[in-house]
Amino acid sequence: MRRVIGLQKFVHLHVHTEYSLLDGANRIKDLVKRTKELGMDSIAITDHGVMYGVVDFYKEAVNNGIKPILGCEIYTAKRSRFDKQGGWDADPGHMVLLAKNNTGYKNLMKIVSIGFTEGFYYKPRVDMEVLERYSEGLIATSACLSGDIPKAILNNNYEKAKELALRLNSIFGQDNFYLELQINGIEEQNIVNQQMIKLSRETGIPLVATNDAHYLRREDARAHEILLCIQTGKSINDEDRMMFSTDDFYVKSPEEMISLFGNIPEAISNTVRIADMCNVEMEFNKLHLPKFDVPDRKEPYEYLKSLCYQGFERIYGKEDRDEEKINRLEYELSVIKQMGYVDYFLIVGDFIRYAKEKGIMVGPEGVLLREAL
Ligand SMILES: [Zn+2]
Numbered sequence: 001m002r003r004v005i006g007l008q009k010f011v012h013l014h015v016h017t018e019y020s021l022l023d024g025a026n027r028i029k030d031l032v033k034r035t036k037e038l039g040m041d042s043i044a045i046t047d048h049g050v051m052y053g054v055v056d057f058y059k060e061a062v063n064n065g066i067k068p069i070l071g072c073e074i075y076t077a078k079r080s081r082f083d084k085q086g087g088w089d090a091d092p093g094h095m096v097l098l099a100k101n102n103t104g105y106k107n108l109m110k111i112v113s114i115g116f117t118e119g120f121y122y123k124p125r126v127d128m129e130v131l132e133r134y135s136e137g138l139i140a141t142s143a144c145l146s147g148d149i150p151k152a153i154l155n156n157n158y159e160k161a162k163e164l165a166l167r168l169n170s171i172f173g174q175d176n177f178y179l180e181l182q183i184n185g186i187e188e189q190n191i192v193n194q195q196m197i198k199l200s201r202e203t204g205i206p207l208v209a210t211n212d213a214h215y216l217r218r219e220d221a222r223a224h225e226i227l228l229c230i231q232t233g234k235s236i237n238d239e240d241r242m243m244f245s246t247d248d249f250y251v252k253s254p255e256e257m258i259s260l261f262g263n264i265p266e267a268i269s270n271t272v273r274i275a276d277m278c279n280v281e282m283e284f285n286k287l288h289l290p291k292f293d294v295p296d297r298k299e300p301y302e303y304l305k306s307l308c309y310q311g312f313e314r315i316y317g318k319e320d321r322d323e324e325k326i327n328r329l330e331y332e333l334s335v336i337k338q339m340g341y342v343d344y345f346l347i348v349g350d351f352i353r354y355a356k357e358k359g360i361m362v363g364p365e366g367v368l369l370r371e372a373l
């Protein structure tokens, strides 16, 4: 029997776009358009291991009156992120992270970067230590069948699943960690869902319904299958290729989702609750230049000026006070100040100085700066 839930809303919080390279078939423009068509007011982006699509997605969503929720489906290393041994450390777990605020967004970028710079082994991976360090401002969910908790459940290790869930719940904090339920026609998923519900009852960790959308409409499943063949270097006729066993991974309407999860309404209402908690604002009209660490807490412009005058004396000698040269120097400095580039020049000057000290060649474009600083 289908339960009537009235005007309850649903938000997709686990969505792959074309930036899940050769795995996601949702083009950002079409995804936002479809979200609107289906009467939803928010949607998340959670590409595999990367955040390449986040800015395009944010702009497209905001321009269309849709609230963008910024996230990523990261990879978790089986042991530490530094362990990269054949046979042991391939096949990492999945976990969805969503940014609640700008701190969370910065932490998410940090986590994704560490995945590449320190944890890369087939995929960009992080471990518990990284999650512990950068958990502030983030919501995490247990992801698909490739998540560590579903994997433990499918290995008949409920205790390990529970232990992991409790650990993640304490890392992210109550109501910032959710057990993900999906209904996609896969046999193992039904087993996982049952155990997730049990886990939620036993631990108080809330549930959330997602659809792990990889393409827009049901009929796009075939195109997505071909995309996966390209990724894995297989032909569509290969029997043993990696494939999704159902055509359910599309952007379902709120009505479809609500009807599927009729007997677990909190999994639906929690999507709206999470969406309300996620409020990242991006600024595009402001320069975000780094600050230079000025020695002795001097004012940056005064410091730049003093360096330039030292350079001036070095080039022209202490005696030279030629008015034309001084005026020129003052003019250049005033433009740098007016444009807000003082710290930028100090940073460039600093690495050029470092390069010269270490005998590293410095490009010709920086001649004046190079001589002056
Ligand atoms: Zn996944």
Ligand SMILES: [Zn+2]
Pocket: 014, 016, 073, 144, 212
């Ligand atoms: Zn996914």
